[in-house]
Amino acid sequence: MQHQCHVCHYFIGPGLPGEKYLGTEGLFDIQNGWKAYFLAGGTAALKTAFLQKLIENFEEKGPLEIFYDSWNAQIMVGVRFPDQHICVLDGLYFGYTNLCPGFGERIISMDDCLRTEALQEHAAQIILFQARELAARERANRFIKASNALMEDSIQFVTECVDTPKMQTVTNRMAKRLFSKTDQRGSESIRLLDAITSDGMVHFYDETAAQVQHIYVIEDRHNVAPLYLNCLRDAAIQSGQHVISCVSPVSAGSRVEHLLFPDISTAFLTSSQFHTAKGCRHLHMSRFLNKEQMAAKRAWMTFNRRTTRALLKQAVLLFGEAEENRKIMQSFYDKAVNQKALKKVEDQVIEGISV
DSSP states (O other): OOOOOOEEEEEEOOOSTTOOSOTTTTTOOGGGTOEEEEEESSOHHHHHHHHHHHHHHHTTSSOEEEEEETTEEEEEEEEEETTTTEEEEEHHHHOOOOSSBTTTEEEEEGGGGBOHHHHHTTHHHHHHHHHHHHHHHHHHHHHHHHHHHHHHHHHHHHHHTBOHHHHHHHHHHHHHHHOOOOSSOOEEEEEBOEEEETTEEEEOHHHHHTTOSEEEEEEOSSSOHHHHHHHHHHHHHHTTOEEEEEEOTTTTTSSEEEEEEGGGTEEEEEEOSSOOOOOSEEEEGGGGBOHHHHHHTHHHHHHHHHHHHHHHHHHHHHHHHHHHHHHHHHHHHHTTBOHHHHHHHHHHHHHHHHO
């Protein structure tokens, strides 16, 4: 009997400079029989092709989660097979933790799939275009950090305008309606459902909606949603639910923007000025705000929103510049792929997953 194909899509990235969104936390547990393959070396395109091959072999055999580069939605950086208790992850993004090497975690060298001698004659060009790519990404990150600083400034003011007791009452009522109380405490996984990429703001709302039966859209123009979602997340965990918290792509994981509850096939998606979500039930965050307090700083809030959008637009342009340099660099590596070695590595991992 075949499983119904159930594919979840998320972003993952090393975060802003000096910060990380996720690592391997919540992805696998060796004590519960999980195994993790870490891809070391190679190029983004090489590892994407490798992961795509795995997905083609196993997407009809059970649910899976696919992870993408938060700078470029065309680059895959990991895949998770829950039924097989196996992860295949790009070590550059997730980080090898050296837990039980050999049977718990295994390193797969993608450099072995490259003909290094074919790269030597283009070494100077590769180094040049890689340096340009990294410089553009670093500049883009600075614009994202500046936009987040403005958002935090606005959120601090908005928080003072929120009727907290009213919000708590409403979330408690929602939690009572959705969650059945159990004796066990729930759990939480952190994911990234949208990202600022070279193609602009990209999200996986439609893909997420296809996997759940109930969608609540949170209409939010003033960043009130994270406060509401924090209350709902806490109530869900206390009720024994497993919660997937999807964080803001510009806050380095400090703000929750969406919540997924797989056990009850329900999602809460935030719809704002930066990303629009669709659903059957709409929750308006404006009802929790003191309108007179908000009106007093309307001009200031408008300035912050416009400036934030301008900063993020500049980040997108710089990510596009980085992508152009990456493609030029990638062209040299494409000619150096050892297809026989790549096929051998693919077969080894496929055999390991099939066992």
